[in-house]
Amino acid sequence: MxxxxxxxxxxxxxxxxxxxxxxxxxxxxxxxxxxxxxxxxxxxxxxxxxxxxxxxxxxxxxxxxxxxxxxxxxxxxxxxxxxxxxxxxxxxxxxxxxxxxxxxxxxxxxxxxxxxxxxxxxxxxxxxxxxxxxxxxxxxxxxGANDQHVKTLAETVDVDSLSVVVDVGNGAGGVTADALYELGCDVETLNAQPDGRFPARPSEPTAENCQSLCDHVDATDADLGIAHDGDADRMMAVNENGEFVSGDVLLTLFARQRAGEGETIATPVDTSLIVEDVLAEQGGDVVRTQVGDVYVAERATESGVVFGGEQSGAWIWPDQTLCPDGPLAACRLAELIAKEGPLSELAAGVGEYPIRRKNIEVEDKEELMAALSTSVTDRYDDTTTIDGVRVSLPEGWFLIRASGTEPLIRIAAEARDPDAADEVFTMADTFVTDHLN
The missing domain is CATH 3.40.120.10 (Alpha-D-Glucose-1,6-Bisphosphate, subunit A, domain 3)
Structure with missing residues (x-):
């Protein structure tokens, strides 16, 4: 259920x-x-x-x-x-x-x-x-719930004046625009009329679905674009040049801002290596969870875990709430930009590693996944099986897991350079295709 x-x-x-x-x-x-x-x-x-x-x-x-x-x-x-x-x-x-x-x-x-x-x-x-x-x-x-949320955000975040475009996506996230306005930002909204048909764009704030926001930010002098899904638990962003920022980059920026020496962030098994590499430079660490913000939140209750995030747009600050709070994430990102500079420069300072993904439709994903897990763990020593099977390699990692909602096996692989990413992905893909034949 x-x-x-x-x-x-x-x-x-x-x-x-x-x-x-x-x-x-x-x-x-x-x-x-x-x-x-x-x-x-x-x-x-x-x-x-x-x-x-x-x-x-x-x-x-x-x-x-x-x-x-x-x-x-x-x-x-x-x-x-x-x-x-x-x-x-x-x-x-x-x-x-x-x-x-x-x-x-x-x-x-x-x-x-x-x-x-x-x-x-x-x-x-x-x-x-x-x-x-x-x-x-x-x-x-x-x-008074929305007003209380705005008041709480205004008391939590400190933002010098920025120009922000908020694409509410016809959803329930208007509190973000209100909070940024209270913080002193110049706020413009897109698709702010609540409408459960989501006529302006599909509700999920992906790069493809947020093209209108990208174009609008690019055509104006806005410092930041914010996009929510229907219930505003997710938040994604567009930089001042109208470029969509990946979830892995946002996760890294939030984690770097929050986690210091000896502190930990919680994130799913399919999150980019860039998060670990950047945190290691400042003495922070990463704990891996199953895919899904509910699992991230569970780990965020543990001592020493100061932030949790999922590259789909769910961001959790456990000292505030264990629910992914899109409006809070929008205000935190605006605060970061106000203090440290344009989002394009912050993102460029983080960088990204090449990642390869593939979905394979199967008839019995549970049976296939059980066989794959056995084969992969027999072959490799450094494996994690909390959600599918994830293999850590010197050059990168690969993950094979069953979709939680569809008859699919999902493959993801990442390395620090493109050739290595192709090689690691081929390893994972071969395991799956061999078991299908």
Missing amino acids: FGTSGIRGPVGEVVTGDLALSVGRALATTGAERVVIGRDPRDSGRFLADALSAGLRECGSDVINIGLAATPTVARSVKWKNADAGVSITASHNPSTDNGIKLWNPSGQAFDAEQRSEITRRIEEEDFDLSAWDETGEEKRWN
């Missing part, structure tokens, strides 16, 4: 009003007495939020409905309102046909595997504690 980012899928097929009602009942039955609910702009979120609220109240929980809000606003509101849990009705960067449900702890951390398993069990067994007619919960509206 739960993936790495909660429940997600097509409305009316995977995600239904019945499911939302059951999640609400299960969450209340586990002991959540007060729950914050917010949603992204998808129209289906209206009835899903209603159904979830009904399930919660039917089992005695009180509901604080904050309406249309970014996922990090929902996650932060749990603590702000002294609640026991939070629920975001969102499919994040998925298309408008989808919706989903994300569950949050007061720390901003997503529900862990044990919590998700308990919710799943109660739904499958219909194990709910329905309240008596006079003991049901109440729903109240709180309209």
Whole structure:
């Protein structure tokens, strides 16, 4: 039922009003007495939020409905309102046909595997504690969540005046523009009207989808372009020349800014070597996680881990919240540029290594992955199997892992020069093709 980012899928097929009602009942039955609910702009979120609220109240929980809000606003509101849990009705960067449900702890951390398993069990067994007619919960509206998020960001970040273009992507991330304005920036917005059809561009902030933002920044004197997905837990950026900045480069810049001597950042197994190399120069270290921001957040709770990030655009500062906070990331990046110079120069100072990627469609990814893991670990000594199998080599690394959502085996390989990257990729590709033949 739960993936790495909660429940997600097509409305009316995977995600239904019945499911939302059951999640609400299960969450209340586990002991959540007060729950914050917010949603992204998808129209289906209206009835899903209603159904979830009904399930919660039917089992005695009180509901604080904050309406249309970014996922990090929902996650932060749990603590702000002294609640026991939070629920975001969102499919994040998925298309408008989808919706989903994300569950949050007061720390901003997503529900862990044990919590998700308990919710799943109660739904499958219909194990709910329905309240008596006079003991049901109440729903109240709180309209101050976005303002509180803006206030928190303005108190956290220090930015001299910059010119910033924020592409909200018709999503819930308008809080970013408000926060940057409060910080003294000259702010222009693109696609700021919330619209769950995402008519301006696909919701995921990739280089291809952000071409209009790149063109706009290039045609103006803006210092920075910011792009969010539908629920604004992701943040990607465009430099002052209108060039899209890769997630690996952003991750390296954030990590270098945050991690000092003896400190660690958490990042998935498919993250670039450049992060390790740059951090090593200042005495920092990297701990690897499974792919998915929920796993990054789990490692970010450990002592000495000061930052977590995923090159897809999820950025976590554990001293602030364990939820990926796109608006916070946008403000942190603006702060970095204001203090250290143009993003193009900062990115050039980091550099990038050549990386090769390939997806192979397969019939039984689990069986194939099990055989591949055995073969690769038998062949190489320095392997990691927390998510697929990752091999560290003197010249680079390769990773073979099953997709979490599609019938695919994903191959990634990286080295410090192109020829070595080709060689390492060929090693990985050969392992997969040999097992398919």
